[in-house]
Amino acid sequence: xxxxxxxxxxxxxxxxxxxxxxxxxxxxxxxxxxxxxxxxxxxxxxxxxxxxxxxxxxxxxxxxxxxxxxxxxxxxxxxxxxxxxxxxxxxxxxxxxxxxxxxxxxxxxxxxxxxxxxxxxxxxxxxxxxxxxxxxxxxxxxxxxxxxxxxxxxxxxxxxxxxxxxxxxxxxxxxxxxxxxxxxxxxxxxxxxxxxxxxxxxxxxxxxxxxxxxxxxxxxxxxxxxxxxxxxxxxxxxxxxxxxxxxxxxxxxxxxxxxxxxxxxxxxxxxxxxxxxxxxxxxxxxxxxxxxxxxxxxxxxxxxxxxxx
Amino acid sequence: xxxxxxxxxxxxxxxxxxxxxxxxxxxxxxxxxxxxxxxxxxxxxxxxxxxxxxxxxxxxxxxxxxxxxxxxxxxxxxxxxxxxxxxxxxxxxxxxxxxxxxxxxxxxxxxxxxxxxxxxxxxxxxxxxxxxxxxxxxxxxxxxxxxxxxxxxxxxxxxxxxxxxxxxxxxxxxxxxxxxxxxxxxxxxxxxxxxxxxxxxxxxxxxxxxxxxxxxxxxxxxxxxxxxxxxxxxxxxxxxxxxxxxxxxx
Numbered sequence: 001x002x003x004x005x006x007x008x009x010x011x012x013x014x015x016x017x018x019x020x021x022x023x024x025x026x027x028x029x030x031x032x033x034x035x036x037x038x039x040x041x042x043x044x045x046x047x048x049x050x051x052x053x054x055x056x057x058x059x060x061x062x063x064x065x066x067x068x069x070x071x072x073x074x075x076x077x078x079x080x081x082x083x084x085x086x087x088x089x090x091x092x093x094x095x096x097x098x099x100x101x102x103x104x105x106x107x108x109x110x111x112x113x114x115x116x117x118x119x120x121x122x123x124x125x126x127x128x129x130x131x132x133x134x135x136x137x138x139x140x141x142x143x144x145x146x147x148x149x150x151x152x153x154x155x156x157x158x159x160x161x162x163x164x165x166x167x168x169x170x171x172x173x174x175x176x177x178x179x180x181x182x183x184x185x186x187x188x189x190x191x192x193x194x195x196x197x198x199x200x201x202x203x204x205x206x207x208x209x210x211x212x213x214x215x216x217x218x219x220x221x222x223x224x225x226x227x228x229x230x231x232x233x234x235x236x237x238x239x240x241x242x243x244x245x246x247x248x249x250x251x252x253x254x255x256x257x258x259x260x261x262x263x264x265x266x267x268x269x270x271x272x273x274x275x276x277x278x279x280x281x282x283x284x285x286x287x288x289x290x291x292x293x294x295x296x297x298x299x300x301x302x303x304x305x306x307x308x309x
Numbered sequence: 310x311x312x313x314x315x316x317x318x319x320x321x322x323x324x325x326x327x328x329x330x331x332x333x334x335x336x337x338x339x340x341x342x343x344x345x346x347x348x349x350x351x352x353x354x355x356x357x358x359x360x361x362x363x364x365x366x367x368x369x370x371x372x373x374x375x376x377x378x379x380x381x382x383x384x385x386x387x388x389x390x391x392x393x394x395x396x397x398x399x400x401x402x403x404x405x406x407x408x409x410x411x412x413x414x415x416x417x418x419x420x421x422x423x424x425x426x427x428x429x430x431x432x433x434x435x436x437x438x439x440x441x442x443x444x445x446x447x448x449x450x451x452x453x454x455x456x457x458x459x460x461x462x463x464x465x466x467x468x469x470x471x472x473x474x475x476x477x478x479x480x481x482x483x484x485x486x487x488x489x490x491x492x493x494x495x496x497x498x499x500x501x502x503x504x505x506x507x508x509x510x511x512x513x514x515x516x517x518x519x520x521x522x523x524x525x526x527x528x529x530x531x532x533x534x535x536x537x538x539x540x541x542x543x544x545x546x547x548x549x550x551x552x553x554x555x556x557x558x559x
Contacts, residue, residue: 067473067475069475070438070441070448070450071441071447071448074442092469093451093466093467093468093469094468094469096434096438096450096451097438097448097450097451098438099438100403100434100435100436100437100438100439100442101438101439101441101442101448102442103404103435103439103442104404104407104438104439104440104441104442104443105442107404108404108523109402109403109404109523109524110403110404110433110435110439111524112432112433112434112435113432122527126432126532127335127430127431127432127529128320128326128335128429128430128432129326129429129432130532131325131326131327131328131531131532132326132327132328132335132529132530132531132532133328133529133530133531133532134526134528134529135526135527135528135529135530136524136525136526136527137524137525137527138523138524139522139523139524139525140523173445173447174478175445175446175447175477175478176447176448176475176476176477176478177475177476178473178475178476179463179474179475179476180473180474181468181471181472181473181474182471182472182473183468183470183471183472184470184471190469190470192469196557196558220558228487231487231488232487238453238467238486238487238488239467239468239469239470239471239472241487244429244432245347245426245427245429245487247469252557253551253555253557253558263325264322264429270532270535273557274551274555274557275535275538276547276551282540287538287540288535288537289535290538291538291539291555292538292539292540292541292547292550292551292555293538293539293540293541294540294541294543294544294547295540296544301544304544305544305547305548308544308545308548309548309558
């Protein structure tokens with residue numbers, strides 16, 4: 001039995017999501033190999049070889065994989081996947097993009113967003129915004145799976161000594177091309193990797209007021225998130241959205257400010273270790289999941305919190 | 310160009326769905342059903358393309374039992390020109406849905422297929438990508454902006470940390486994200502008109518598809534409940550608790 005983990009990386013290093021996915025792969029009990037598909041990605045390959053408990057790292061270094069275009073990646077992964085029993089990718093925007101395409105090429109179902117491995121063919125995954133946890137069993141010979149990274153503690157990124165093998169396969173489907181990328185440059189940690197997150201909701205009233213949260217974030221080394229209500233209202237961009245259809249996070253500390261706590265938002269953050277809610281409405285559902293609730297006007301409480309830190 | 314839009318009938322997003330006590334499935338007795346929010350965005354985008362003179366015809370397709378005709382009618386009221394229902398028992402898995410949609414594409418030959426990025430019941434986020442693989446069409450998933458540029462489609466996509474813009478050869482597949490547009494409401498006259506629009510019904514056999522099952526739900530259960538916390542009186546007390554009790558800040 002063997003499992004291929006598709007790495008999330010930036011060509012130079014591997015992202016933490018890769019380590020969580022390797023943990024899920026190891027829970028399935030088979031040998032674990034990692035695929036680095038990118039361009040000029042040898043350094044990421046070296047980093048992957050150091051990951052604890054990995055047998056082999058496949059490095060597919062080709063311009064066709066430079067921007068992780070799903071059409072090209074899927075052809076590569078489907079070809080390499082022929083030799084594996086399981087193919088796992090993190091449930092990141094990237095993994096969600098290419099992996100279902102791989103599953104369809106292999107004519108198997110995909111099991112999305114698993115949160116636990118019950119056995120080699122049985123997994124738990126949330127449905128209905130996390131209001132229900134389903135235990136599902138796959139009857140496909142090959143399992144194609146995305147992993148909810150917050151549900152698995154990442155393996156160590158050192159101590160391993162996997163062999164590195166170059167993959168020559170160059171798949172350019174020729175039907176899509178990269179134009180540009182605008183990635184927010186921030187000194188703050190990424191939402192999905194942050195130990196502390198402070199999020200704002202509709203109660204923030206406008207985008208400018210998020211500066212108050214940013215000030216606290218900088219003191220705590222935190223990332224800034226938002227509820228769908230705040231995104232829909234145009235306060236902040238969609239990549240800050242925490243929730244069922246946004247990012248799923250589970251930091252050590254989650255501070256929800258002016259967020260009422262719609263089920264879609266709770267689905268994205270309720271696995272956080274400690275939740276703090278600041279809201280002036282004592283009946284807001286967010287208080288039902290908060291470890292520490294403060295019923296107060298955020299425009300008074302947030303500056304006070306900033307001063308107290 | 311002809312645009313095909315897939316719509317799914319799901320539990321309304323305001324309903325808090327619970328697991329049945331016997332663990333066999335979600336309790337969907339008497340709950341309000343609606344068009345999946347991301348599918349609504351997909352319809353809106355197609356209708357806007359038609360209003361802009363880019364699309365010539367918008368076809369709404371749904372897969373399911375007869376009740377999903379209600380959501381097709383909603384799509385027609387929002388501006389789609391005609392509807393197609395593929396009659397199945399219950400809700401097939403994403404791979405089967407993709408195969409059925411491939412069958413519809415073979416009949417209709419649309420230049421653009423727009424789907425929601427995920428449905429809020431199964432939360433799978435698979436169908437559009439799978440359809441791309443089966444039809445060898447390129448995919449612009451999690452789209453926040455689309456623009457037809459000659460024989461290509463430029464798609465701006467929501468990615469972790471920002472936005473990516475890619476160019477796709479047509480025909481292409483797009484899956485919608487939240488920021489793509491804000492769907493309109495159907496007007497009463499349009500709801501009345503929608504009742505008269507053409508709606509064809511196919512069986513999977515008509516499309517040459519034999520529905521298959523890849524996943525079995527063994528059981529369902531409610532998620533682990535969080536212990537209720539405490540209400541603090543002041544910011545000072547909150548900071549003290551975070552430092553000394555929870556020890557999450559220093």
